[in-house]
Amino acid sequence: MSKIPTLFNRLALIGTGLIGSSIARAAKAQGATGSIVATARSPATRKRVAELGIADQVVETNAAAVEGADLVIVSIPVGACGAVAKEIGPHLKPGAIVSDAGSVKGSVVRDMAPHLPKHVHFVPAHPVAGTEYSGPDAGFAELFVNRWCILTPPAGTDPKAVEKLAAFWRLLGANVETMAPDHHDLVLAVTSHLPHLIAYTIVGTADELETVTRSEVLKFSAGGFRDFTRIAASDPTMWRDVFLANKDAVLEMLGRFNEDISALTKAIRRDDGQALHEHFARTRAIRKGIVDIGQDSAAPDFGRPHPDLPHSALPKPYAAEED
Ligand code: NAP
Numbered sequence: 001m002s003k004i005p006t007l008f009n010r011l012a013l014i015g016t017g018l019i020g021s022s023i024a025r026a027a028k029a030q031g032a033t034g035s036i037v038a039t040a041r042s043p044a045t046r047k048r049v050a051e052l053g054i055a056d057q058v059v060e061t062n063a064a065a066v067e068g069a070d071l072v073i074v075s076i077p078v079g080a081c082g083a084v085a086k087e088i089g090p091h092l093k094p095g096a097i098v099s100d101a102g103s104v105k106g107s108v109v110r111d112m113a114p115h116l117p118k119h120v121h122f123v124p125a126h127p128v129a130g131t132e133y134s135g136p137d138a139g140f141a142e143l144f145v146n147r148w149c150i151l152t153p154p155a156g157t158d159p160k161a162v163e164k165l166a167a168f169w170r171l172l173g174a175n176v177e178t179m180a181p182d183h184h185d186l187v188l189a190v191t192s193h194l195p196h197l198i199a200y201t202i203v204g205t206a207d208e209l210e211t212v213t214r215s216e217v218l219k220f221s222a223g224g225f226r227d228f229t230r231i232a233a234s235d236p237t238m239w240r241d242v243f244l245a246n247k248d249a250v251l252e253m254l255g256r257f258n259e260d261i262s263a264l265t266k267a268i269r270r271d272d273g274q275a276l277h278e279h280f281a282r283t284r285a286i287r288k289g290i291v292d293i294g295q296d297s298a299a300p301d302f303g304r305p306h307p308d309l310p311h312s313a314l315p316k317p318y319a320a321e322e323d
Contacts, residue, residue: 007168008097009034012069014062014084016040016049018130019101020075021139024054026172029141039065040136041076048136063091071097071168073125074112078102079241082111094119097161101127103188103238105152105181107245113154121161126150126184127174128192132233145173146294152181182249189249193242194257197250199231200239227302 011033013020038055050058066072066088102108129147149169153162166176206217267275291298
């Protein structure tokens, strides 16, 4: 049987948390690369990655990881990308493609590009896929299937390198789109960063309410609050970096959000049911649109399993008398 050709001979993964370990699992499952070498900042994560067997080799330093690699993907918090680029710059193989997975692109381009040698291709990327879990155990090979991966190559990047990275992501199941870093940051500010900020806010507000005890907040969290808690459980370091790195776009979107929430506040105060109904009907249609294009499940309550009805008989005083 003839061997399926691989896209890259050697993939180096710097950072093997949720995203890096998912890339490793998916690339291995799809035979996208000849071999995978991985590293992480802490000995504990490196040990765990070796135990999981998701990379062919686990090395101790970022410099050792990129040695001889023809694709390097940096999957670490965006605030740390500049320092890592500086560290790996002198060790990169000529012609290698250097990419990342950061949720903000303008800052990554600004921080990494100056440290990368001219003889490599820099193609930043953002797989728009994730969960609220972190670390190498949280990853899974199917994470990117039918999700978008946005590439933001700086002007003048070799189109062949961009296409090769796009082919890699398609092989992992993703749909690929290319856009300018600033545009990416504006779009993601509204679709991802602002919703996370709202979730972090509302969960914190509920937690601080003195009139409602903490146990009641937890006990009755089956309403909309529960869905916010899932998002608000996302990694604190990652999200701290996202807000600091995408400050301008987030502040712009937050300004608009504040105006809209003021309008809804006014509608409630004025008993303007029509305004509320019109707004909620518009947002319901947006949810339907997301389901229609296959970006989420149509299952009610996100497909959560619901327990069976209790089997117990009616207690004595209420049970109908048997003839
Ligand atoms: P994660 O599960 O927390 O893993 C982070 C990885 O980065 C770990 O291997 C960690 O090493 C390493 N790391 C942390 N701080 C570092 C530093 N200062 N220098 C070098 N390495 C460091 O995070 P993740 O969810 O995979 O996110 C990685 C990147 O993907 C982030 O830029 C994030 O914005 C982006 N992203 C995340 C999601 C998501 O939903 N989670 C989705 C799309 C994109 P140790 O374990 O040894 O500390």
